[in-house]
Amino acid sequence: MSDKEAAARAQTGSVAASRRIYILNGPNLNLLGQREPHIYGSTTLAEIGERCEAKARSLGFSVDFRQTNFEGELVESVQQARQEACGIIINPAGYSFTSVALLDALKMFDGPKIELHISNVHARESIYHNSLVSRTATGIIIGMGAAGYELAIQAMVGLLAARS
Numbered sequence: 001m002s003d004k005e006a007a008a009r010a011q012t013g014s015v016a017a018s019r020r021i022y023i024l025n026g027p028n029l030n031l032l033g034q035r036e037p038h039i040y041g042s043t044t045l046a047e048i049g050e051r052c053e054a055k056a057r058s059l060g061f062s063v064d065f066r067q068t069n070f071e072g073e074l075v076e077s078v079q080q081a082r083q084e085a086c087g088i089i090i091n092p093a094g095y096s097f098t099s100v101a102l103l104d105a106l107k108m109f110d111g112p113k114i115e116l117h118i119s120n121v122h123a124r125e126s127i128y129h130n131s132l133v134s135r136t137a138t139g140i141i142i143g144m145g146a147a148g149y150e151l152a153i154q155a156m157v158g159l160l161a162a163r164s
Contacts, residue, residue: 022066041145041146052153055153078090
């Protein structure tokens with residue numbers, strides 16, 4: 001972390017922010033466990049959130065785990081992360097393929113960004129093959145099911161360590 005970034009974090013009054021990872025989830029992910037379990041599995045988003053908190057804690061980090069069905073709320077979360085998070089893990093769901101606003105917000109985040117998809121989007125219909133979010137992602141985890149979230153946290157910690 002540069003001196004300028006450290007000073008900016010100190011000004012916000014949140015030293016712990018340097019160890020906080022935002023995990024953002026887009027539309028319909030609140031229905032995990034019910035929605036198309038043959039594609040997304042039976043694990044709920046609440047269970048994924050609990051696993052993420054435990055994984056991050058074991059690595060000395062905290063998470064801010066969020067879900068919204070609204071594009072503007074997702075954009076605002078990315079903007080908030082600029083001041084409060086060291087990295088973003090995002091499962092933008094359907095907004096992956098349609099949201100220029102989300103792409104633009106993510107471009108303004110200087111830390112590492114991991115795009116995450118529970119299913120293998122490349123094995124699905126062609127509408128799921130061209131993610132706008134991928135254009136700004138540091139890395140992508142696709143098709144690993146709910147376990148992909150924990151893998152993303154592990155990868156994020158590695159990316160952050162490489163930056164320091």
